[in-house]
Amino acid sequence: MVFLTNEGASSSSSTRRWKYDVFLSFRGEDTRAGFTTYLHKALEQQGINTFMDDKLPRGEEISTELLKTIEESMVLVIVFSKNYAESKWCLDELVKIVECREDDQMVLLRPIFYNVEPREVRNQLGNFGIALANHEKEFKDNMGKMQRWREALSKAASVSGSHYEEGCTTYKSEYDFIQGIVKEISSAIFNQRPLYDASYLVGVNSCVEAIKSLLDIESNEVRMLGIHGLPGVGKTTIANVVYSIIAHHFEGSCFLEKVREKSPNGSIIQLQEKLFSKILRDSYLKVDRESEGTNLIKERICCRKVLLVLDDVDNSEQIEKLLGKCNWFASGSRVIITTRDIQVLTTLPRNHLIYKVEELSPCEARALFNMHAFHTNEPKEDYSKLIEQIISYANGLPLALKVMGSDLCGKSIHKWRSALEIYWYWKAY
CATH class of the missing domain: 3.40.50.10140 (Toll/interleukin-1 receptor homology (TIR) domain)
Known part of the structure; x- marks a missing residue:
């Protein structure tokens, strides 16, 4: 065709x-x-x-x-x-x-x-x-x-x-x-479709290519990949880009965001229902108990080649309630889990894959900060010393660079100095 x-x-x-x-x-x-x-x-x-x-x-x-x-x-x-x-x-x-x-x-x-x-x-x-x-x-x-x-x-x-x-x-x-x-x-x-704004993604491409290689979507085996790293290092962003690039290769796909945040107080049921809604296209399927949802995942999703992303998982119980025994999925399926704690991934099958997201290099950190602070990689010269101090403070974490860059964008050099003093104050405590 x-x-x-x-x-x-x-x-x-x-x-x-x-x-x-x-x-x-x-x-x-x-x-x-x-x-x-x-x-x-x-x-x-x-x-x-x-x-x-x-x-x-x-x-x-x-x-x-x-x-x-x-x-x-x-x-x-x-x-x-x-x-x-x-x-x-x-x-x-x-x-x-x-x-x-x-x-x-x-x-x-x-x-x-x-x-x-x-x-x-x-x-x-x-x-x-x-x-x-x-x-x-x-x-x-x-x-x-x-x-x-x-x-x-x-x-x-x-x-x-x-x-x-x-x-x-x-x-x-x-x-x-x-x-x-x-x-x-x-x-x-x-x-x-424009999946993401590539101009604001610095240091992501190499990570995405490495993860795609590990996932090897041409393979018919089921692959599970854990992405771990420090808070704010870009795990979710990277998983989002990978998901956007490969999702159309699967019979169904679902990106469950902020699992750690949404899990308390029975909210895991809402995540299970979102899974059914996205994979089965059934927004009317309701779950009364977490165990019921786990059984339904086994019964209704196991026959499909799927792509699942569990974002920001912080305990193995969440994985069990959303993936069951991790051996229920059809050939060719892929599961990605992002977490701050590598120990959480021990619940996965022995042959699961691991990818650690490293902090940005000084050069990458500077480029990302400049994009958010100046919307260009060529900032004003009189800001250069302050930029280096901010990059040192951020320690290569993309989230910190984005937040500070967006906060300082368009502000005077005086306000930059004041903000920098506050940043260092909070870091000290």
Whole structure:
């Protein structure tokens, strides 16, 4: 399955905010009761925000509201079925879709040929030719509209897409075909989204690459990795970046933040429920007791290839309640645990992996502080001595550098000196 790429897209476009991940264009009479509804449900189950225009009233002309929805969608999926071209509404949608793709290279075009040959759509043959011939009788005084429809069909069908023919042996079933589409779209959306602001991540890339190597997502074995280090050294940030980069390779993924903070007073149940919500896409599943939640994890999640991150764990009991015996997960699953205390990781299987996050070097610390204090790595010269004192105080801890840099940003040198005296005072005590 090959889809259109986005070569030439500008980097500034990557910050664009989309209302919908996917817009589905389809002929309702052909596929609403089957294929398109199943595709819509499969996309939504993967957390892909999908617009399916099954509720808007149909009129002679496409509504302004629907045109705006197309403009606000990242991936434009066209389900070409046998009677697609019979609908003037669908053809108007298609014209808008092609225009959006031509106007914005960040928009992704995804044609699906469902029980039709791509050449039939591209060259307006068969049912497509008959439908357009009938439209020409109605629009003989508006051949410009006909030309736009024909060009849109030709352009959209010239994009390499996915083709399903009933009875074809390429796919085991329509279900497998849909899962393949969902996987491709999920990957495409992931590659489009700005996952983090790389300009403010100093000293992270080498850690991320080392962790990715340890996790080796191509391997089918279950791997568990503990990330440990001092408070404020960047464990959570690094785990977040790794999670963002590899999450789309798994059937389900969940990042449980601040486990240590949320565990007291029965809050572990809320973490278990979040796990079910993210992995199973079931926000209605409720847990009464922690032991019940642990058993449900074994029963409902063990058959899936998952990525789990338990962030800021401070005792082995939390791991047991959220991971059970640690041997319940399907082949290819990955578990990442961040902690200040390496002893917490002793509850993991003997072959678990360990990665220690080291403090930043003076050069890296200076770059990170400057980014937050000055939004550049070239600060004013008269601040240089104060900067060195602050870097010495922070001792290579990214969190301290970020907090102090943000706090001092835009302030006078006098206020910097006053703040520095306070920093040293608190460090002394």
